[in-house]
Amino acid sequence: MKWTPEDLQKYVQAKEYIDTAIIPVLGFQMNDEKKLEKEAFQREVLSIYTNEIEKELSGRLLLTPPYNYVKSNDMSGELNRLNDWIDHIKEQPFTSVFILTFDNQWKKNEKDLNAELLWFPSVQTGDIKSEETIRMIRNQVDQISELIRTYW
Amino acid sequence: MNDKKNKVSRRQFLNYSLTGLGGFMAAGVLIPNLRFAVDPVLKQASAGGDLVNVGLSEDDITEDPQRVDWDVEQVDGWYESDINRTAWVFKDENGDIQAFSPVCKHLGCFVTWEGSDDYPDEFFCPCHDGRYYKDGTNVPHTPPLAPLDVYEHKIENGMLFLGEPKPREGA
Ligand code: FES
Numbered sequence: 001m002k003w004t005p006e007d008l009q010k011y012v013q014a015k016e017y018i019d020t021a022i023i024p025v026l027g028f029q030m031n032d033e034k035k036l037e038k039e040a041f042q043r044e045v046l047s048i049y050t051n052e053i054e055k056e057l058s059g060r061l062l063l064t065p066p067y068n069y070v071k072s073n074d075m076s077g078e079l080n081r082l083n084d085w086i087d088h089i090k091e092q093p094f095t096s097v098f099i100l101t102f103d104n105q106w107k108k109n110e111k112d113l114n115a116e117l118l119w120f121p122s123v124q125t126g127d128i129k130s131e132e133t134i135r136m137i138r139n140q141v142d143q144i145s146e147l148i149r150t151y152w
Numbered sequence: 153m154n155d156k157k158n159k160v161s162r163r164q165f166l167n168y169s170l171t172g173l174g175g176f177m178a179a180g181v182l183i184p185n186l187r188f189a190v191d192p193v194l195k196q197a198s199a200g201g202d203l204v205n206v207g208l209s210e211d212d213i214t215e216d217p218q219r220v221d222w223d224v225e226q227v228d229g230w231y232e233s234d235i236n237r238t239a240w241v242f243k244d245e246n247g248d249i250q251a252f253s254p255v256c257k258h259l260g261c262f263v264t265w266e267g268s269d270d271y272p273d274e275f276f277c278p279c280h281d282g283r284y285y286k287d288g289t290n291v292p293h294t295p296p297l298a299p300l301d302v303y304e305h306k307i308e309n310g311m312l313f314l315g316e317p318k319p320r321e322g323a
Contacts, residue, residue, distance in 0.1 A: 014259055017280055017295075059259025060279040149278050 001062045020061045021094045024050045025101035027071040041125045042102045052141040075105050086114045096151045203313035217242040217265040252288045253301035253317035
């Protein structure tokens with residue numbers, strides 16, 4: 001289920017069937033201009049991942065609003081804030097919460113996260129509509145959905 | 153003097169803002185008109201009932217359901233976008249082509265042909281173990297309460313064309 005009025009209405013009615021939440025976790029920064037383009041591209045790719053995964057598994061999975069933050073080397077503040085989100089979501093209850101991100105800072109702090117981390121190594125900037133990118137994304141999506149299913 | 157100056161600028165300000173507001177309202181009126189004018193053109197290219205070539209030739213359709221993915225252009229309110237569609241396509245025992253929507257009739261996950269080793273020869277939904285026989289009918293006592301939707305289809309020049317998925321009666 002997506003975070004839209006129609007889907008949330010369905011979610012409320014079928015809550016007992018929906019036990020998995022996905023939080024897209026998206027950092028940004030403006031200091032390093034060389035990285036802007038690449039990071040914006042990753043943002044697009046992540047949103048395609050999450051949309052596709054949602055499509056395959058929508059009956060059991062809720063896609064939450066994305067978590068946005070300013071990238072930095074000190075993650076402690078963000079770690080607390082993200083854990084607050086996760087705890088809040090888990091209260092519903094959700095038995096599995098996944099966070100999806102390209103930022104390796106989360107990987108370093110994985111053990112302090114209250115959710116399962118799905119971290120993706122960064123992808124090269126490219127044409128999001130090219131055959132190659134689409135094939136790469138389809139393949140990744142299949143693998144991620146399969147991984148999520150192993151938690152069920 | 154000072155007061156007068158002030159007044160003018162105040163009136164000017166009011167004038168500007170009114171013009172601005174007027175412009176804004178005019179835009180509001182224009183947008184629906186524009187959509188009206190553009191819509192019929194866009195519709196031709198969109199999924200509005202037209203069957204599209206999904207890039208699978210009739211000869212390649214076997215008795216084993218295979219997954220087919222294709223794109224259609226869709227205009228949906230504010231958004232005009234490519235949406236991808238998926239179907240499970242095969243020939244049934246009479247040699248007739250079948251194309252089912254993968255969307256589970258329970259809560260909408262994608263079903264997979266023989267998606268579970270425990271249930272060969274069935275479509276399986278990984279979310280809550282929903283099951284469907286090969287003809288798309290839901291297996292009783294599993295969560296789905298209706299059979300899989302069926303795509304309209306036709307064969308033209310040996311290629312498969314698919315249209316909209318249509319619901320059918322429950323089992
Ligand atoms: S969504 Fe398919 S069984 Fe629930």
